[in-house]
Amino acid sequence: MNCIGLHAHIGSQIFELQPHHDLGAVMVQWLSKAAQYGLPVKELNIGGGLGIRYTESDDPPSIEEWVRVVVESVKVACEAQQVPLPKLLCEPGRSLIGPACVTAYSVGSQKIVPEIRTYLTVDGGMSDNPRPITYQSLYRVVAANRMSAPITETVTIAGKHCESGDILIKDASLPITHPGDILVVMATGAYNYSMSSNYNRIPRPSAVLVREGEANIILQRETYQDLIRQDRLPERLKQS
Template identity: 50%
Template sequence: MFVSKALSINGKNHLEIGGCDCVELVNNFGTPLYVLDENLIRENCRLYKNAMDKYYDGNGIVLYASKALSTMAICKIVDQEGLGLDVVSGGELYTALKAGVPMDKIYFHGNNKTYEELEFAISKDIRRIVVDNREELGRINEIAGKQGKVVNISFRIKPGIDAHTHDFVQTGQIDSKFGVALENGEAYEIISEASKMSNVKVVGVHCHIGSQIFDLEPFKLAAKVMLEFIAKVKNEINIEIEELNLGGGFGIKYTMDDDPIEYDHYIESVSNVVKSICKEKGLKLPFIVMEPGRSIVAPAGITLYKVGAVKNIKNVRTYVSVDGGMTDNPRYALYQSKYEAVIANRADAPRVQTVTIAGKCCESGDLLAKDIKMPEIQAGDILAMLATGAYNYSMSSNYNRIPRPPVVLVKDGKARVIVKREDYDDIIRNDVIPEDL
């Protein structure tokens, strides 16, 4: 019935997540409210880790792509489950550091890392910096020299793969802000250049072809293209690439129409390609890295809202307004992303009307779902948007000076706050009135 197995309906006809009644969660913590099922997050981590251990004989690591949801508690959980971390900013790195994640389990991505971020990362001896461009390569070599270190690096490669996803989340084709391309030779050239530098060591290559992908073939093709490139580098400039990072992008079930492939099947299928190509090309099997993010946390999360008004524009549309919106979930405004929704206080009520769920921001485009089939909705109802564990809190904002909601972690009927609700003092915390005003 639901897009996530974390959800159920209890005897009061209320929606439950992680053994917690959503109506009671709202009574205790208010709305809007992010809720995450800890057990499902851990289960998803184990699925990936077990598949990596099985299909690559333990010769690899699963990194949680923390941009999906970065909090100290989430970093702690994925570390406890044996995963590493993929960070894309100094802030995400600092969060991991404060959560106690070992620095030798962290990979640093990003297309424009600042000098200060690179200094910070290198000073902390993180496991890998994934280099995006020539300017960054030069900065890393310079900073490493100043710190008296040799830094292990990978290069982000654009393999020229069409991932069949939304244009904004395709990242493997040549026209992308990320990485260096194979087609025009720049990937080959930058690795040759790096091999002559004193304070960096080329150990790996990385690709990421996009997000929310349901098809196996792009992943298999990306692995083939990358291994052929590794063979070329070995044969022509005698550099043996030890590590192949195949990124993430595995699709999840946002709506009942979505049909994602089991994640361990992704890993098994790609491992067959990797082993076959390595045998064909005479390559040593590289250390394999994968970077799931959305698929670990999105299905484990929901967002709870309170309905404030129902506006029926006759023969046009019915708007259901909630006390959140694009400030806590900008994905509809960005991508017209689709979600399922449930009335949490009447969870199995028949869906009898088509409505558009609107947020409270002063923007016409502030919607959470358009023309979605729902039960009869009244002011005061509690509305749950499903599969919101990824890219909701992490992309939230204070637009219209709206405080961010809290994040609550639930497990076996117990709820704990892992991010506190912001208040108005948080909104003005960094405001300054100059003395001459």
Template identity: 60%
Template sequence: MENLIPFEKNRHSDSPNKNICPISSVVNQKGSLVVGGCVLSELAKRYGTPLYVLDEKSLRASCKAYTEALKKYYPGPALALYASKANSSLVLSSIVSSEGMGLDAVSEGELLTALNGGISPDKIVFHGNNKSDQELYFAYKNDVTIVIDNYYDIERLKVIVRPGDKPAKLMLRFTPGIECHTHEYIRTGHLDSKFGFDPDQLQDILKELKEAKWSELNGLHAHIGSQIFELKPHEDLVTVMAQAYELALNIGHNIKDINIGGGLGVRYVNDDDPPSINDWIRVISEKLKQECDHRKIALPRLMCEPGRSLVASAGITLYTIGSRKNVPGIRTYISVDGGMSDNPRPITYQSSYQACLVDKALEQPEETVTIAGKHCESGDVLLKDFPLPRSKSNDILGVFGTGAYNFSMSSNYNRIPKPAAVIVCNSHSELIQRRETPEDLLRLDVLPDRFIGVN
């Protein structure tokens, strides 16, 4: 039996968001990193690079952490929803469904993926601040709960739901006015936000919807942002939600669901220290029970929407190292065969990651290098001034924590095809996203007849 060494010390199997690496990460006798029982450099040879790798064990552990903590701490009904914008695929939909979770979607594409992946419509909520008529109708005809974000949603639904038809199942989103320490672009809970009704509009909206025969308001929703390392803002959010819940009940709505969104942070680099999933759920559950007891109102179904904290640490992206450039006295650049088209977060959010040479997983750093992408942008840098063992062309670099917002935000910049993705478990790897080819990029192009043969 091969002697395998755990790759990450103090690994949290019960809260993968606190890990940098997938929970199945080990190093074999040759010093190669193994995830899900698969040697990563062998996956790179088999499937090519760049390659997204997802660890099924980490994914399921995260799902169980949420569902079991809700059962443990919340005395009423509860449902965790996967925020699929983090990484939408048929496989992920199937996994979260099999673990008893629901899903939130923000487009017809995400809805279609969820439904075809096995998510029951009664466990799906549909978000968006500018939903099209087609998207609203698709959600409505499939009995998905629609989160109304603004008056435009209301006006469109008045037309879509015809007199005598079943009412639309609705959840109302509002901005709770809570600041939290996170990147400006991912703050969604303060008053200056494109999302949701303002608090001072809440009473009028609730009264209007009470008289609307086309609507069936079942829930309230608010979200304060993402990559949050503090528990207090979420505790404050529950208080605001409880106030809105009481108001809605007093107006006569049969509110069943309180959805507090997501936002729990993950560990990308060594200094990150997010709360555990267990602690996050415990604080929210205890606070909501306290607020409902104080107001003498029934416990609603508690809903939450983890995305990043469910999938980030399950993912690794593999790259092949190519060229090297030394700028004397400044830095050494090492270029890889991917970059901002498969991970736009560093150039967009200045995000940081951890990485290693997957066949030198335990070797000490010998040099400081900057990992550059292959795109025609000076800012296409994945890791700046990063310590690594000495590398050479064709070595495989693994970047950790790429399960969330990498594939879902990927692009074809420079007409570069999107990578393949595989899921690993029990020493088996399975393709879950085919690699695009250059020919795929021409599939939707149209060349009008008048341009044919001109040159």
């Protein structure tokens, strides 16, 4: 085997540029050490980790700023270590696909617990977005068909899975909504579908690609037949 490159991953949803700057210098140190052992390392992959804006308070740097910091760090470190510039790879991942997608839900019923909380139910939940229940991820939501309406309500958006933890967003700020309204959760492109499941035998939703007024289905909505197509009866039960 030939060692052609080194790879690192320092974390995810990082808003500060300094860790990425530090990573470049560390990677070049390993590049220099590899050369001492006769390993022909010519590529550095600095991974990803650049954060995106899930909520209004998130303020990530741009991809351009991130790239500039990494490139300058590697260049300076290579000059200091007197090693040739490597082929530089990165994994922008979430920072590209995350903001490119949204998830739309239909509003169902409302449950008011006086002086405690108002629950708003939707036709999805932890099966299409397990991140809030597994590690308390935060998202922004809007009422897509009431974008001009004043924000007057604070509600907790609950899923349909009969689990106490099936909460998509706690204390969301919304206008008055009614059954059938469309709630849209922002920045769901990176993980929702890849982490989705058929929990409680719930079929996955469809995915639609929209560009310049044209919409195309790129993932068909699952049906009940899709859910049971792998099910099999033992032969003796079939015969009876």
